[in-house]
Amino acid sequence: MERPAAAQEGARPVFAAGVPGWLALLLGFLTAVGPISTDIYLPAFPAMEQSFHTTAGNVQFTLAIWFMGLAIGQLSVGPLADRYGRRMPLLVGNALYAAASAVCAFAPDVTTFSAARFVASIGASASLVVPTACVRDVVSDRAAGARMMSRLIMVMGVVPILAPMLGGLVVEFVSWRIIFWASAVYGVACVALVLWVLPETLPYQKRQSLSPITLLTRYVALLGDRGYSVYAMVTACSTFMSFSYLTAAPFVFVRLFHFSPLHFSMLFGVMAVFMIGASQVNGLLVGRVDPGRLLSGGVVLSVVGTVLMVGVSLWGGWYASPASKGYEVWLVIATMVLALAPTGIIFPNAMMMALADHPSQAGAASALAGTLQYVLGALAGVVVGLFAATSALPMAGCMCLGALMMLGMHMLRPTGRGGA
CATH class of the missing domain: 1.20.1250.20 (MFS general substrate transporter like domains)
Structure with a gap:
């Protein structure tokens, strides 16, 4: 036939x-x-x-x-x-x-x-x-x-x-x-x-059936796969950290540090340049360095950056003298770069490791990971809004929470699956 x-x-x-x-x-x-x-x-x-x-x-x-x-x-x-x-x-x-x-x-x-x-x-x-x-x-x-x-x-x-x-x-x-x-x-x-x-990149013979029961079963099976769920949650916790910055940064830099809208937009662009640069460094290193090691390094750098940002925010809010307040903004920006730039390494490696064992369900796997990312991103906005924004500390604290959650998920990764 x-x-x-x-x-x-x-x-x-x-x-x-x-x-x-x-x-x-x-x-x-x-x-x-x-x-x-x-x-x-x-x-x-x-x-x-x-x-x-x-x-x-x-x-x-x-x-x-x-x-x-x-x-x-x-x-x-x-x-x-x-x-x-x-x-x-x-x-x-x-x-x-x-x-x-x-x-x-x-x-x-x-x-x-x-x-x-x-x-x-x-x-x-x-x-x-x-x-x-x-x-x-x-x-x-x-x-x-x-x-x-x-x-x-x-x-x-x-x-x-x-x-x-x-x-x-x-x-x-x-x-x-x-x-x-x-x-x-x-x-x-x-x-x-x-x-x-x-x-069209999906061959006809590899397409999956679609029904509510099949759909639910597929998502449950994905969440039950430890490798998939851990790496998908790493990307979601990274999004929590990034969206904490996105939600709080306009108030912190425009209202507290007196940036003009144009200068804040330029800062926004600078942060994106660092993230894109990190992703290109990742592209050069993948194939020479194990993706799991790259992911581990990116997670650790983000944790270090956010912890330092919390320290700078505490110093600026409670201990800094008026004469030294001008240094606070530059220290916040420097630690923010250290925290956010590694997401250009974290996301591609974690996402590909999440999808690696699910070639026939790449659409559903990508969708579930994306949903987790935006759910935690929306949650970040809610959490940031719970605190009075009288300093950079709420932003730094929420970013640190996201980085620590990301580290915790990364520590649960299965051994022998490209993770170092």
Whole structure:
């Protein structure tokens, strides 16, 4: 009996001559939808508050809604990508993101904006899940996969470096609504690239069945795999640390250290440059150094950085004299670099080690890991908000908590699985 044409096509390697360099560029561009949509509209919060005649809390809640949609969307998109292939969820997801972003652009009130923002996050979740699964589809070797993930992180990191500055310039000179028209255009560009450039990376014969029971069983099985759950939680605890910084940094540097919005945006970019640089160092070292050792080194550096940041914050808040207060900001920035830069090493290695033993369920595995990341990221925002922000200590303390949780999870990793 002759196999379907799709099955015959899926039997051939996607890239017979080797994975092309442009694939990481394309996947990075797609994955950047999530970070840029998170960062670019943060400078617009005060303008949105005035435009919608609402409170600052209601505008800030739209960010929580965004994270909530990303967490929910990833759980459903991952299995869909394992069932129907990688291209279809990306096409539908980015089209949904573009349409919902356009609604955000002309929303008359914060309720309409929040609803559209939630729908946009559901669509954007496809671009957070599927590119990682594509990497696992075309690269089976852990070292090669970690190198490709490092390139992907570099590409997806370039846009978020510019996002806050671009958002600030838009708010300064034109309406904040232009930000969401630009987001809609970005979504349309992603649809075009997937439609005309990205090949299907999941062979027909490797696609998984889809049913509620199968889905639940798949997620339970993944969580029951110690190797997967430990490394997925390492990435999630790293996200808790990063989102503690993202949530608290605007207040700490603008309100306490008196940075201008432009200078804060530049600081935001500098931090991203260090993280991207670390990911490229990781790409050079993978293959020469065991990924488990790289991961261990990155986790230890983050813990050391956050502990030092807590010490600096305690000194600055309780013991520093007025004459020495000027040094506090530079010490906080230096320790923050030490804490956050290693995430460029931690994420690609932990993610590839989590997916290594689940090639046929890469979509579901990537989705569950992404959901854990955004759940802990949202939790970080809640925890930071519980403390009065009268110093840098709440930010430093929450970042340290995330780093210590990451260290604890890393210590539970199974032996003999690329972990040193």
